Amino acid sequence: MKKLIPTYTPLSKPLEFEYKFTIFTSIYNRANTLHRVFNSLQKQTYTNFELLLINDGSKDNSHKVALELIKTANFKVRYINNVVNRHKMACLVQGIELAQGEFFLPFDSDDECVENALETFLDIFNSIPKERLDSISGVTCLCVDQNGNLIDEKLKGTPFYSSSFENRVLNLSLSEKWGFTKTEILKGISINPEVFSQGYIPEGVIWSLLSKHNFKTVYTNDVLRIYYLNTENRISKQNHKNDAFGMAVFSLCLLNWFSKDYFWNYPKIILTRIYTLLRAAIFLDFEKSDYTNAIEDRSMKFIFSSLWPFKKLLLKLIG
DSSP states (O other), X not given: OGGGSOEEOOOSSOOOOSEEEXXXXXXXXXXXXXXXXXXXHHXXXXXXXXXXXXXXXXXXXXXXXXXXHHHHOSSEEXXXXXXXXXXXXXXXXXXXXXXXXXXXXXXXXXXXXXXXXXXXXXXXXXXXXXXXXXXXXXXXXXXXXXXXXXXXXXXXXXXXXXXXXXXXXXXXXXXXXXXXXXXXXXXXXXXXXXXXXXXXXXXXXXXXXXXXXXXXXXXXXXXXEEEOSSOTTOTTSOOTTTTHHHHHHHHHHHHHHHHHHHTXXXXXXXXXXXXXXXXXXXXXXXXXXXXXXXOOOHHHHHHHHHHGGGHHHHHHHHO
8 A cells, every 4th residue: 555655756857837827627517517617717817827627527518518618718728528537636636747837726616716816826926035935835825605604714824834734733724725836846746546536535645745845835814715515526525435545545644754753742643544544444455464564653553553453443432
């Protein structure tokens, strides 16, 4: 299983980009909501962007709807129609490979954004001190739901420099946010294709990898995205059985990347990942040795092995 853990290698030379932003949207059965993306992008006050649209084997008429919407677009659209469903992580990697924008901004096919979203993102990025730019991976903002309710609590002060894993350490909210990442950094990430089409793989795998390599995100209290909470088949609706493979990979990543430096000061964070790995193992066909061989830290191996016989009991007790 260790080969399923992604890696990062900086590119050997800088890339040249055609656009400032690549807006990446993957579609799966979103014929009734895709218009929100197009309507939002039509109204943007900043226009140096492309929309990279990937239909991930939809069963409804999303393909036909996408083609009709493209005809109405006043911006550049590149459209790929995957006949076979590959799941979101595979589409994300496909999008990163194809991106021609300096900044890569995932945009769900059932959500909206405010008219000055791109302009605000760019203004915040341009305000970053030059000495910090190389260590900054991107900018992240807040969201509201379709009723205008703030989804996450505001930070006490912004700009706030942090990372996905540091947010866990600081006990900050991990609720839904939205942001872009430097495409050049994302193109340096290597993900084993064997994880594709295995169900939901958390995007946190990527953001945590950037944390491991000491990249920071600039967090802002600007509210730029409208996040629809009541959409059918939204991936944030967790199912332990269906999500088992992805959570196993995610847990192994966090254990290998952070347990050595953080276990003694923040044991709850690490022990939680051991629990989620044990919980996932109930639904998967891997042997105990597959997990222990993938866990690098000896202390984590010991704890995981000791709890292995009780994993079903733990699920009943903790849920």
